[in-house]
Amino acid sequence: MTRDHRPASDFRQARQPARRPPLTRDQVRGFWFLSPLFGFIGLFILIPVLGTIADSLFRDIVYLPVRFVFLENFxxxxxxxxxxxxxxxxxxxxxxxxxxxxxxxxxxxxxxxxxxxxxxxxxxxxxxxxxxxxxxxxxxxxxxxxxxxxxxxxxxxxxxxxxxxxxxxxxxxxxxxxxxxxxxxxxxxxxxxxxxxxxxxxxxxxxxxxxxxxxxxxxxxxxxxxxxxxxxxxxxxxxxxxxxxxxxxxxxxxxxxxxxxxxxxxxxxxxxxxxxxxxxxxxxxxxxxxxxxxxxxxxxxxxxxxxxx
Amino acid sequence: MNERQVKKLLVYLGAAATLLFCLGPFVYMLLTGLATEPDFLRPAKAFIPTWDHYHSVLFSETVHFVRYLINSIAISGISAVVSVFIAALGAYALTRLNIPGGRPILLIVLGISMFPPVSLISYLYKLMSALGWMNTYPALILPYIAWTLPLSLWIMVSYLEQVPQELDKAGLVDGCSRLKILVRIILPVAAPGLFATLLLAFIYAFNEFLIALMLTTDQAARTIPVGIALFEGLHGQVAWGEIMAAATVTTIPVVLLTLLFQRRIIQGLTRGAVKA
Amino acid sequence: MVYGCNAGQEKKAVVFAVGGAPGEVMVWEEVARAFTDESGIPMRILRQPTDTAQRRQGLLVALGSAQRDPDVFLMDIAWLGLFAAGGWLAPLGDVALEPFFIETVRQADIVDGQLIALPFSLDVGIVYYRTDLLTEPVPRTWQALAAAAARAQTRIQPHTPGFYGFVWQGAQYEGLVVNFLDFAGSQGGFLVAGDRILVDSPHNVAALAMMVDFIHTQAISPPNTYTEMKEEEVRRHYQGGDALFARNWPYAYPLHAAEGSPVRGKTGVMPLPAPENGSPAATLGGWHVGVSAFSDARAEAIQFALYLTSRPVQKLLALKLGLPPGRRELYTDEDILEKYPHYELLAEILRSARSRPILPNYTLISEIMQRRLSGALARDYSPAQALAMAQQEIDRMMARTRRDPPGSRPR
CATH class of the missing domain: 1.10.3720.10 (MetI-like)
Incomplete structure (x- = not known):
């Protein structure tokens, strides 16, 4: 899990409007503490769900070449x-x-x-x-x-x-x-x-x-x-x-x-x-x-x- | 009869009905595991007790039952420990470190726990195939950690909220790092909560079915719920006696844990829900 | 799980994936050892579960991700289409096909002119019957069977409540499709017309109507036929003495005849009866051996596949496991006929047995059929409606999963 900090910092940027005071040292540490949580949930729940949503737009059958079919499956x-x-x-x-x-x-x-x-x-x-x-x-x-x-x-x-x-x-x-x-x-x-x-x-x-x-x-x-x-x-x-x-x-x-x-x-x-x-x-x-x-x-x-x- | 008596009667009737409802199928499972033939309820048949099914489930290598059980315990145990530790870190941050957007984070995590597992499995299947991890422990442990995290986080937050902030201050004064404070001071104080969370995360992982069904193919990593669901006799017959013996061996430890620590489990289960 | 691993450093071990009952796996290990002794090629057995669908899943994972192991494996005939279309099977080269059932090999094992598998063991539905209870000659048509079943049932059921005239596999699984094909006879079943699979035909409707009739109207088959009856439930029902006829696979023969079996010495075997104004057609089942296209020991794996289908090994496995061999010549072998006298009949049935369509999406076709057949047996809708719905769903599914026409470039 070497890249665990990524979701956390993304999160921080998204959450923090420009005019807020900079984060305290404790808050920065807090995001570090939360990063494994975000990492696991991101890697093994969020990305899979997004992957599934993306896959629903493909003809993805094990014996055929994968092809984009947009809403054909639906x-x-x-x-x-x-x-x-x-x-x-x-x-x-x-x-x-x-x-x-x-x-x-x-x-x-x-x-x-x-x-x-x-x-x-x-x-x-x-x-x-x-x-x-x-x-x-x-x-x-x-x-x-x-x-x-x-x-x-x-x-x-x-x-x-x-x-x-x-x-x-x-x-x-x-x-x-x-x-x-x-x-x-x-x-x-x-x-x-x-x-x-x-x-x-x-x-x-x-x-x-x-x-x-x-x-x-x-x-x-x-x-x-x-x-x-x-x-x-x-x-x-x-x-x-x-x-x-x-x-x-x-x-x-x-x-x-x-x-x-x-x-x-x-x-x-x-x-x-x-x-x-x-x-x-x-x-x-x-x-x-x-x-x-x-x-x-x-x-x-x-x-x-x-x-x- | 006055109201008090009516109420008393209702309560006792209700309690009896509850017991019958909850224990009936469980006892049926126990009995079938011990019966020579599963048809002991038929008019002309009798209940002839035997340990044969237990013997075959526990000692016959070919049914792999013991292996499934070991897999289940190891996979759920590791998942629960890691999940609870990560949740403790997160809960510490959310309750002490004044994170901006702490409440939304909690709600988002709760929302994520509501995703149906079937929307994860095809991706996990491909991921684990690509990594060559299909049918191995990591293929289940990693998703299980993520899967149990929302629950663990919610419960840990509810427990850590109750630990007085003064303890942190004292630790800071002594020059401890935040991590040290969490591990050395806070978690020992919140030990009962930690334990309850561990137990719940373990049971959640232990009972998981769909991910295990999709990502395992044989006894190398197959867990016990899948093992029991797909349990077949030599030629594909439904071996009721063995299935129920296996079910009993599986559930007895979980049930004992549950009964022993019912207060903690109920506390843990309800904390998150009632607060939300 | 690795068993019987002979750590041969000089030669790459051939990994053989095989499942089955515990007793079977022991025999497999013996065979693997014998092969190593003979050829010097080290073998490893990768043990698979008993359940057919799970075995398929396990191989699918390995082959779908192009893993180097297993090198050689057994496939149910119903998977061959998928495995071939995936490009997962290595051509086996020139093999003398004369000793096999040539028609079977042609239907199942040759794809685009290449031999990609060999029949290891064949399976086909037969009808077991009680020689002590059947008072009339062996029925040749389903109608005659039903009549005999009904008569016996009226006679016996009053004092043996669980007794039924005829038991067969009606639970919602692949076995239901095979039973349906058996009932439908040679003029029914899956008709392949171009890239269309035709199931909604008068012969099929009649066959399905007969199955419904057996359970609900004539009641010669038990009410739980379509909820619980798979091969072992059928086998045990019949073996317990509670049926006159049972449709089952040949594996049940030695079990029925085993010591202590209540039907020992009272069981006869007959071919499937014919539908009204039609002829019978047995549906081919069984296991085929193939070599992975991703194998890192392809030549050795092919050598093992040929060894498995060689005469002495086939004979040994038939005698030890009771699996009807893939080689035709063994059905006239004296030792085998002595142990399994019904093989003479089997050989006859096998010669004209019909394979299910060898298509990559056969699983999806079968699942649609299973649902609709089961729905008809539960009387959710009429047999005609069931097959009309199945036809529509199969057509749609086929359109969706069709291979790209040659020349079109996939993304």
């Missing part, structure tokens, strides 16, 4: 039904899984915010799904949904919902549900933990006052908890949305995008083309995903700002 994506199916899946997945996970997480957080015996243990246990790699979670749920002997069909039978085993991963709807449930298992804890911290930050005496005012449990939640939790709620929603948009691991393992591509996310579509040596096309798909993430982030920041003022 035009091909536009005409590709599997692209639209992936966009639809990604959007639907965000719309269903994020609210579900945040609601579930809020429920868990509300429970864990109350004092009860063994609370510490329960709080520790919700970290377990979070700590398991998503790819491993995908494997566990692949077995859960196994047609012949999986736990899901066992439960259906046990709860007398259906005697006939259900081919979970065999229809668009049930495969979608299967993915949502597996993802909810893996990521709800994250939402719960963040929201729990948000709840804990609400001063206790506010509730005390409300109790004096005879406000019921529900009223207290609506008028005190929810408004005060809003900023944290928005942050949680933002994090979860960004993560849900880029879902890959669980789907790759659990459904492989099936049946018939019904559960293929944009990340999967892009990876599939990379793996087949079709880099330009895959890059174009990841650029679209990247833009979707940017739009989502901006939308949340807007909402957040709006709430503050």
């Amino acid at each position: 035009r091909a994506l536009w005409a590709d039904p599997s692209f639209w199916s992936a966009v639809r899946f990604s959007a639907l997945f965000v719309l269903v899984s994020v609210p579900l996970e945040v609601l579930l997480g809020l429920g868990i957080a509300l429970v864990l915010n109350e004092p009860f015996a063994l609370r510490g243990w329960v709080r520790a246990c919700i970290l377990i799904p979070w700590a398991i790699p998503a790819a491993v979670a995908g494997r566990i749920f692949q077995l859960v949904y196994n047609f012949s002997y999986g736990a899901a069909n066992y439960l259906l039978d046990l709860l007398s919902i259906s005697r006939e085993p259900l081919n979970w991963l065999g229809s668009d709807l049930s495969a979608f549900i299967a993915v949502v449930v597996a993802d909810a298992w893996q990521t709800t804890p994250f939402a719960a933990i963040i929201l729990l911290a948000g709840l804990a930050a609400i001063p206790e005496d506010l509730y005390g006052q409300a109790k004096v005012d005879q406000a019921g449990m529900v009223a207290r939640f609506r008028h005190i908890t929810l408004p005060l939790l809003k900023p944290v709620l928005i942050v949680t929603l933002l994090f979860r949305t960004i993560q849900a948009l880029r879902i890959f691991d669980i789907i790759f393992v659990l459904t492989g995008g099936g049946p018939g591509g019904a559960t293929e996310s944009l990340s999967m579509l892009a990876y599939r083309h990379f793996a087949a040596g079709d880099f330009g096309y895959g890059s174009a798909a990841s650029v679209v995903l990247f833009l979707m993430a940017v739009v989502a982030a901006i939308a949340y920041v807007r909402v957040g700002r709006f709430q503050e003022t």
Whole structure:
């Protein structure tokens, strides 16, 4: 990393209008301290992203000479039904899984915010799904949904919902549900933990006052908890949305995008083309995903700002 | 029933449901790893315990499981240590050295952490191929350091903000350099935070999948999530017992770490988020 | 990972990339040692994973970045188009092709008049059936097979709930495409017309409709056929005694016949049936050996490739690994026929077996087909719609990935 100082000094020049006083020695040292950070992020995140954006404008296929084609890959994506199916899946997945996970997480957080015996243990246990790699979670749920002997069909039978085993991963709807449930298992804890911290930050005496005012449990939640939790709620929603948009691991393992591509996310579509040596096309798909993430982030920041003022 | 009792009931029901939801699949994993056949839930079948799957996963060289695990631990460990050190340097600069535009820097770094990993992998693939580093440790360690840096930086900033500035002054008076102050004075004081960050960075790197899938081809550098995802039996059958035994061996250390240090992890996870 | 490294300083070691089951790799090491003893050329085995797609990925990385190792490797027949188009394969020179299946070599291994690979092992779909449960003569058409399967199922399923008439590979992977081609017979499948690949044909629609019908209407194939069934799931289902017919590869033969197998001594082998008013056509699978164009020990690597496809080595590997050899003459070899009596039938099928299109973008074609076939099996749309969509997507993809016309200068 001999050239690490470069991004830092660039940064300084960009940030420093001419009439500012010169930097103090501490500030110069500060930029030196930040330079490895900028170096790593620049070399292994920013440049790759820019490289991918550039590559999306090329016909970059492993067995052909590279050729500039401008927006040809995007035009091909536009005409590709599997692209639209992936966009639809990604959007639907965000719309269903994020609210579900945040609601579930809020429920868990509300429970864990109350004092009860063994609370510490329960709080520790919700970290377990979070700590398991998503790819491993995908494997566990692949077995859960196994047609012949999986736990899901066992439960259906046990709860007398259906005697006939259900081919979970065999229809668009049930495969979608299967993915949502597996993802909810893996990521709800994250939402719960963040929201729990948000709840804990609400001063206790506010509730005390409300109790004096005879406000019921529900009223207290609506008028005190929810408004005060809003900023944290928005942050949680933002994090979860960004993560849900880029879902890959669980789907790759659990459904492989099936049946018939019904559960293929944009990340999967892009990876599939990379793996087949079709880099330009895959890059174009990841650029679209990247833009979707940017739009989502901006939308949340807007909402957040709006709430503050 | 008065409100208090209703609430109590709700809390206990909620806690029970939470436990069932979180532990159910985990226990299922444990059981399958120990069962002779994965179909023990079928009516006419019984659960016959065995250590065979563990034995084959741990001692049969041909499944490479142990190798994957070593790769994972080494790659995530090195990445986490470097990432946390770089983040500590950065956090020190941002909290003490009066950097112009400190807040925007933090926000930009946070924004960068939201880039989808799939938009990095094709470039990384080409870069590592060109360098001849495909399927080696550096091919994963370098991106993982960058990948975990935003998280590490945010958490380190939140911890270093709480360390009193007077300590720096005392150090300066004693003639220490800034780097020395950070390493000798500040970091020992912020040791719990440092540890929490290390743990989180390790878990993030340990669980990473897509980059590892793209940049490794075999046991020389393949990590355990990829190993488990692509685990196949001799002829391509899904060997559930072995997969779940492998999954258990993989997750137990992480889960134990998590349980032991849950307070720190929760602190670390929430600091950044709630502040943002 | 380097195994069996004979540190020969005087001669550059030939690096052989090969994957497969653990037992197989041991045999490979033996073969490499024997070659070194015979020729004095040191060998190194570069061990690859079992998974086919991962093996391809590993070679793609090495060849795409023009690395000097590996020097020689095995390729699935479906990759040959890509490897040839990449210019990654060194011509093998003049080899007597007489002892091989000449038609196979012509379809797969000769590109632009150059021999760039040799069949190391051939694979082709066959149907296993239970001799104790099949009461009628061996079916010659898919319709007859379905009828026999349905009858057996009605008889047996009431007391054996998991029993199905016919199991095959329907999960969304390359095997699904091969099964589809097997169902489609000689008049269906991929028709190459100029630089167009035709899949939307009446024969193909009929074949796909039959596959859907087997799962959903006649229900002679289990409901998880299109979500879980790959070769090993099929093999285990059949071997567990829960099927009358199973479409699978020859590798299953010794496993079915192994000691302790519930179907041992009760299993017959037959060729794929024919579609209605058509004739059967088996789809060719298997592994081919090639030498890297970037090899730093090309002559030695070619020598090893020829050694691998020589008669004694092929015979040894067939006997040890149960891989049907690439050399035609071995299918009449007495020792082999004694161990694998079904090779006589295999040879017959192989003579007329049909290769998938040898194209550099075959993976992309196959992925489109896999999705649409799987979607049809899940009944998201009709077979006709599925193939119409696949056709459109393949046409677009082909236009996008076509090679530049000769004479045009790439940037």
